[in-house]
Amino acid sequence: MARSNPFYSHAKDKADALERALIVKAQGQLALDGALDTAIRFRDLQCAIALLDAGANPNFRDANSVSVLGHAIESKCxxxxxxxxxxxxxxxxxxxxxxPLALSIYEQQFEMMHELLRAGADVNRIGTIRSTPLHIVVEYERDTDLVRLLLNHGADVNAKDSEGLTPLDVAQRNHDTGIVTMLRKAEGHIKSRGLTTPKQKRAPANCRRTRSQ
Known part of the structure; x- marks a missing residue:
């Protein structure tokens, strides 16, 4: 990292972090947001806190469209x-x-899954690849506890991926009898009560801003 960036190394203490944040803030919003991204990637929470307090955007995305939250997940922090x-x-x-929810599953960061769900992550939100988090768990993790977690948060058992497969179809293809039973039970519960499953929502191209520029 270029040494012109005050965040090329971890802050020594809170005062050091605050001083660095003020230096970066004087360079403008883009510098502030970029410094936050750097601090998160280097797992420097002290600097990250100072930058957020100085007005850094927690929804900033870099030139590769990776969000600060995405870098935190990839950094396993x-x-x-x-x-x-x-x-x-x-x-x-x-x-x-x-x-982020799908990314946390791909990265096998299951505590992060819980945090994202508690923060209101949409369990049926999809990105460019049309697999829901439930599809991903059934396909790759094959873990009944994770399936149960997603179902308890309203995961759509009838959602179809890019191949037109539901999570149940995927579980049957993988011969996961425990997950097949769980998904059939969830599907039967929906039908017996005359409920409808939620529609898949495509994630917006841009994230919400929560802090002023």
Missing amino acids: LEAVRLLLRSGADPDCLTNATT
């Missing part, structure tokens, strides 16, 4: 995810065409 969500990060903000 649970506390950074919690910090960003507390600071107003959109739990549905796309990161390189993938939702």
Whole structure:
């Protein structure tokens, strides 16, 4: 990282972090947002807090369309995810065409899944690839506890992916009898009560701004 950036190394203490944040803030919003992204990628929470307090955008996305929240997930830093969500990060903000919830599953960061769901992440939100989080868990993790978690948060058992397959179809293809039973039970519960499953929502191209520029 270029040494002209005050955040090329971890802050020594809170005062150091605040001083650096003020230096960057004087360079404009883009510099402030970029410094936050750097601090998150380097897991420097002290600097990240100072930058957020100085007005950095928790929904900033870099030139590759990766959000700050996405970098926190990829860095496997649970506390950074919690910090960003507390600071107003959109739990549905796309990161390189993938939702944070889907990314947390791909990265096998299951505590982050819980945090995102608690923050209001849409369990049926899809990115460019039309697989819901439930599809991804059934296909790759094959974990009944994670399936149950998503179902308890309203995951659509009848959602279809880009191949026209539902999570149940995927589970049957994988011969996952436990998950097949669980999904059939959830599907039967919906039908018996005359309920409808939620429609899939495509994630917006741009994230919500929660802080002024």
